[in-house]
Amino acid sequence: MEASATTTTRATPALGVARRRWHEDLIKALLLLAALISVLTTTGIVLSLAGETVTFFREVGVGEFLFGTEWSPIIKPQSFGVLPLVSGTLLITGICLAVAIPLGLGSAIYLSEYARPRVRKTVKPILETLAGVPTIVFGYFALTFFTPTFLTDILHMDISVFNALSAGIVMGFMVMPTIASIAEDAMSAVPASLREGAFGLGANRLQTSLRVVFPAALSGIVASVVLGASRAIGETMIVLVAAGQIAVISADPREPMYTMTSYIAAIGKGDVATGSVQYKTIFAVGMLLFVITLVLNLISIRFVRKYRQVYE
Amino acid sequence: MSHQPVTAQAFEEAAEAPVVGQASRRTKVEGSAFKWLLIGCIGLSFALLATLLIDVAADGVSRLSLDFITKYGSTVADNAGVRAALLGTLWLMAVCAAFIIPVGVATAIYLEEYADETRWYNRAIEVNIQNLAAVPSIVYGILGLAFLVRGPFGMGSIILAGGLTLGLLVLPVVIIAGREAIRAVPPSIREGSMALGATQWQTIWRQVLPAAIPGISTGVILSLSRAIGETAPLIMVGAATFVAFDPALQSAFTALPIMIFDWISRPSNAVNDYASLAAGAIIVLMVLLLGMNAIAIWLRNRFEQKW
Numbered sequence: 001m002e003a004s005a006t007t008t009t010r011a012t013p014a015l016g017v018a019r020r021r022w023h024e025d026l027i028k029a030l031l032l033l034a035a036l037i038s039v040l041t042t043t044g045i046v047l048s049l050a051g052e053t054v055t056f057f058r059e060v061g062v063g064e065f066l067f068g069t070e071w072s073p074i075i076k077p078q079s080f081g082v083l084p085l086v087s088g089t090l091l092i093t094g095i096c097l098a099v100a101i102p103l104g105l106g107s108a109i110y111l112s113e114y115a116r117p118r119v120r121k122t123v124k125p126i127l128e129t130l131a132g133v134p135t136i137v138f139g140y141f142a143l144t145f146f147t148p149t150f151l152t153d154i155l156h157m158d159i160s161v162f163n164a165l166s167a168g169i170v171m172g173f174m175v176m177p178t179i180a181s182i183a184e185d186a187m188s189a190v191p192a193s194l195r196e197g198a199f200g201l202g203a204n205r206l207q208t209s210l211r212v213v214f215p216a217a218l219s220g221i222v223a224s225v226v227l228g229a230s231r232a233i234g235e236t237m238i239v240l241v242a243a244g245q246i247a248v249i250s251a252d253p254r255e256p257m258y259t260m261t262s263y264i265a266a267i268g269k270g271d272v273a274t275g276s277v278q279y280k281t282i283f284a285v286g287m288l289l290f291v292i293t294l295v296l297n298l299i300s301i302r303f304v305r306k307y308r309q310v311y312e
Numbered sequence: 313m314s315h316q317p318v319t320a321q322a323f324e325e326a327a328e329a330p331v332v333g334q335a336s337r338r339t340k341v342e343g344s345a346f347k348w349l350l351i352g353c354i355g356l357s358f359a360l361l362a363t364l365l366i367d368v369a370a371d372g373v374s375r376l377s378l379d380f381i382t383k384y385g386s387t388v389a390d391n392a393g394v395r396a397a398l399l400g401t402l403w404l405m406a407v408c409a410a411f412i413i414p415v416g417v418a419t420a421i422y423l424e425e426y427a428d429e430t431r432w433y434n435r436a437i438e439v440n441i442q443n444l445a446a447v448p449s450i451v452y453g454i455l456g457l458a459f460l461v462r463g464p465f466g467m468g469s470i471i472l473a474g475g476l477t478l479g480l481l482v483l484p485v486v487i488i489a490g491r492e493a494i495r496a497v498p499p500s501i502r503e504g505s506m507a508l509g510a511t512q513w514q515t516i517w518r519q520v521l522p523a524a525i526p527g528i529s530t531g532v533i534l535s536l537s538r539a540i541g542e543t544a545p546l547i548m549v550g551a552a553t554f555v556a557f558d559p560a561l562q563s564a565f566t567a568l569p570i571m572i573f574d575w576i577s578r579p580s581n582a583v584n585d586y587a588s589l590a591a592g593a594i595i596v597l598m599v600l601l602l603g604m605n606a607i608a609i610w611l612r613n614r615f616e617q618k619w
Binding site: 021023024027028030031032034035036037038039041042044045048049051052102103104106107109110111114123125126127128129130132133134135136137138139140141143144145173176177204205206209227230231233234235236237240241261264265268269271274282283286289290293294296297298300301 | 339340343347350352353354356358364367371414415418422426436439441444448451454462463483484537544547548573576587597601605
């Protein structure tokens with residue numbers, strides 16, 4: 001084929017419309033096909049969740065599911081109010097963000113505005129290592145060290161073995177590198193001329209960082225926090241291992257708590273029969289989780305695009 | 313928020329401040345306090361990482377021996393090993409790599425070299441990939457359970473299903489890293505190749521891809537090091553906790569994270585110390601993971617090309 005292509009090329013005039021090469025088009029089509037696998041993945045996720053969710057809602061009312069305050073899908077009398085799972089998720093996410101936002105943004109400001117290149121080159125891989133620790137390992141740490149040794153022995157807290165506080169704090173350290181990395185990207189993208197202007201007017205580094213760079217990078221910072229929240233809501237293993245499995249609406253973080261993710265995993269762990277109500281609850285709760293994180297992800301993507309448009 | 317009003321505000325505030333002269337003592341103290349606060353944020357995170365690594369090492373080091381690697385699981389803690397879990401994990405990584413390398417690289421090439429960004433469907437593919445990168449891993453587990461294990465494909469809880477589920481999970485990471493590597497190859501290389509009469513595909517295959525390979529392999533290794541620690545999707549696709557044979561592509565399986573989870577969940581007592589088994593298995597997992605990261609960093613530094 002190569003040979004025939006060369007001879008025909010020689011025969012055609014050097015200037016003019018190139019001959020259409022069908023195998024070039026074929027390759028492009030194959031590549032597009034590969035790109036479509038990711039679209040199929042999303043379709044697959046939506047279809048698999050929606051299918052069973054619809055059959056679930058034939059048995060349980062949508063209102064009962066979304067606004068019910070009692071979650072007892074196995075023990076009779078059965079009850080399918082998802083709010084206890086949602087409130088557990090929100091409380092742990094709140095604790096996580098209370099740790100991850102200050103630590104993440106503080107690190108980001110330091111790396112972008114203060115650190116010398118050499119310091120940055122050492123600090124970043126270590127933060128990446130922290131981000132790369134498997135979440136099951138964080139779960140082990142929360143359960144066997146953070147709760148018994150740190151919270152109970154050192155801080156003398158009266159706290160259950162499984163609790164929301166420990167899971168939330170440890171998760172905060174897991175999410176912190178994500179926030180730090182995206183926020184640092186956004187701050188580094190702020191043009192040097194803005195900083196120079198501030199310095200030229202007599203501002204010091206603190207004033208420049210907080211009053212010029214931080215507001216100028218705000219859309220990227222919002223994106224980092226929203227993505228961090230999405231991570232926290234979707235995190236499974238830390239809560240499954242360390243937060244316990246009691247579906248209750250409570251604001252006391254020293255108590256055990258169920259989240260949407262840990263419920264799904266706890267049911268998935270047993271061999272549930274296809275078509276049973278428990279099997280369907282996985283999909284209904286999964287659908288709710290997917291929709292919440294989808295909204296957060298789209299917000300985050302939009303904000304990232306915004307700062308890229310302004311500065312790049 | 314656009315930056316214009318911010319600069320205007322900064323201008324106004326700065327205009328009121330004294331322009332010439334020493335900064336006041338208070339400003340200086342504030343400045344250095346702030347700097348140390350920022351360093352504290354990083355220091356605290358490092359301290360937690362160090363505590364975690366030391367805690368795991370202290371708990372698990374007593375379990376490390378050749379027997380721990382070569383023996384199958386057991387309910388008697390002192391006889392238990394991670395052989396089946398380690399082989400299961402290696403199998404999962406092989407399946408995952410075989411899936412993500414061709415699909416991820418092809419997608420990256422399409423998006424960087426062919427896709428016309430003004431077309432809505434190409435933008436949709438892009439946003440879709442960005443979103444997939446942040447979908448919770450347990451949702452991929454549900455997808456694996458409903459589509460691969462049961463439902464249309466009906467494979468059952470086998471390595472192939474587990475590996476493909478992990479592959480779908482990390483595919484966006486490979487695509488994003490692949491695109492960055494391809495974008496880093498300067499346009500002049502492409503133009504030179506095309507000017508010499510090469511077709512677009514010849515240019516990509518013989519010029520762009522070879523130059524992008526170090527970046528792509530770094531991305532692939534980092535994706536695998538994320539996949540290796542994933543637990544939730546494997547729970548959903550029905551990984552077993554007790555496997556006493558060497559797994560194969562179509563067999564039931566267990567994996568290191570599953571083994572760790574199982575050992576954490578068992579109550580330890582004087583006879584059976586499962587917690588230290590979990591820590592031992594974590595050490596094995598972390599050695600694999602950090603080894604992979606080290607290779608990725610080495611690749612990045614060794615083959616990094618400045619154009």
